[in-house]
Amino acid sequence: MSKYKLSPVNQLLRTLPIEEYQRLAPHLQELVLVSGQVLHEPYEEIKSVYFPITAMISLVSIMENGSTTEIGLIGNEGMIGLPIFLGGEYTISRAIVQMSGKSWKISSDIVLREFKEAGTLQKILLLHTQARLTQIAQSAACNRQHKIEARLARWLLSVYDCVLKDELDLTQEFISNMLGVRRAGVTIAANALQDAGIIRYNRGKIVILDHKKLEETSCECYRVVQKEFLRLLGSRRG
Numbered sequence: 001m002s003k004y005k006l007s008p009v010n011q012l013l014r015t016l017p018i019e020e021y022q023r024l025a026p027h028l029q030e031l032v033l034v035s036g037q038v039l040h041e042p043y044e045e046i047k048s049v050y051f052p053i054t055a056m057i058s059l060v061s062i063m064e065n066g067s068t069t070e071i072g073l074i075g076n077e078g079m080i081g082l083p084i085f086l087g088g089e090y091t092i093s094r095a096i097v098q099m100s101g102k103s104w105k106i107s108s109d110i111v112l113r114e115f116k117e118a119g120t121l122q123k124i125l126l127l128h129t130q131a132r133l134t135q136i137a138q139s140a141a142c143n144r145q146h147k148i149e150a151r152l153a154r155w156l157l158s159v160y161d162c163v164l165k166d167e168l169d170l171t172q173e174f175i176s177n178m179l180g181v182r183r184a185g186v187t188i189a190a191n192a193l194q195d196a197g198i199i200r201y202n203r204g205k206i207v208i209l210d211h212k213k214l215e216e217t218s219c220e221c222y223r224v225v226q227k228e229f230l231r232l233l234g235s236r237r238g
Contacts, residue, residue, distance in 0.1 A: 010051040010104060011077045011235055015124050023114060024121075029105045033057070039080055039095040046090055049081035049111045054101030056162035058178065059093045069180035071136055073155075075162025077229060082129055084108040085115045085122075098174075099163050127232040134228040142221040148181055149189040153218035155179060156199070158225075160208060171204040193217065 013021065013028075033039075033055040040046050042062065050057070052075055059072035059080075071093060074080060080095050115122050142151055155178065159168055172190065176183040190206070193199045198214050200207040208214060215222065229235065 009076060010053055010079075011233070012079055012124055012128060013051055013104065015120065015234070017120055020114065020119050020121055024106065024110065027106050027110045030102060031105055033097040033100060033103050035097055035100045037097040039097065040090070041094055042092045043090050046081050046084050047108050049079055049084060049106050049108055050095075051079045051104040051106070052076050052101070052162070053103055054163060055097055055103045056099035056101065056159065057103075058096055058098045059091075060096055060178075061093050067180075068177050070178040071139065072132060073135075073158050073162060074132075077161070077233070077235070078128055078132065079125070081108060081111065082125075082132070084112055085125055086129070098178075099159075099169070101163065124233065131225075131229045131232050135225050138221045138224050142219060143180060146219040146221070147189075148179070148185045149192050150217060150219040151179055151181075152186065152189040153193065153198075153214050154222040156206065156208060157211075157214060157218055157222050160211075166208040168206045168208070169204060170206050 013024075016024070028051075030053075033050075033052075039048075039050060039057065054076065057074045057080055058070045059074070060068045061071050062068050083089055083091050111121075115125060142154065146154075152175070155175070156168070159170070160166070172183050172186045175190075176186045179186065190199070190201050193214070194201050196213065196217070198208075198210050198217060200209055
């Protein structure tokens with residue numbers, strides 16, 4: 001583990017030995033990402049890598065009819081730009097900022113160069129990839145097996161882990177697009193969580209009132225993903 005202080009924090013960068021971080025540091029640009037900002041489109045060559053600090057970024061699958069479903073949610077535990085070191089150059093999903101916040105940005109060429117040095121960065125990026133694959137696979141299983149209320153609880157916990165805020169600007173339309181379900185289903189699930197005193201929902205804003213009950217309501221998928229991040233990277237999401 002590095003001994004330097006990196007503030008604000010991205011958990012992947014924080015794990016780098018100081019000599020590796022110092023090679024990257026001159027090329028890191030801190031910037032504010034704005035909600036709705038697209039970082040890359042499907043089939044678009046990825047030229048920049050993002051290490052979120054307080055921003056929340058979704059990887060979204062887009063169907064021919066324009067409908068969308070979230071297939072990945074990335075916060076300060078991760079990065080945007082896996083294809084650049086996996087060799088694929090681009091992905092078939094859109095990377096879009098869902099909640100505004102800070103992020104580090106760096107050229108893909110710099111990250112790839114450091115990755116090829118086969119040091120700590122290579123190791124943690126590969127482990128992060130495995131953790132992300134677990135997240136995607138578990139989400140697919142969750143969407144098939146679990147009720148909307150449990151899925152909504154899992155998703156809200158994941159959103160909190162990305163932004164570390166209890167007050168979340170989330171409309172029911174947005175949530176329905178991310179979960180790939182009808183808006184009416186989100187309404188019923190959100191009302192159930194509100195009636196249980198777990199959240200408060202009003203006019204596009206959700207406030208998490210009881211984290212313990214929210215986790216108890218969530219399906220096991222949230223805990224599975226958290227345990228895998230902890231096993232592989234030494235820290236859980238959030």
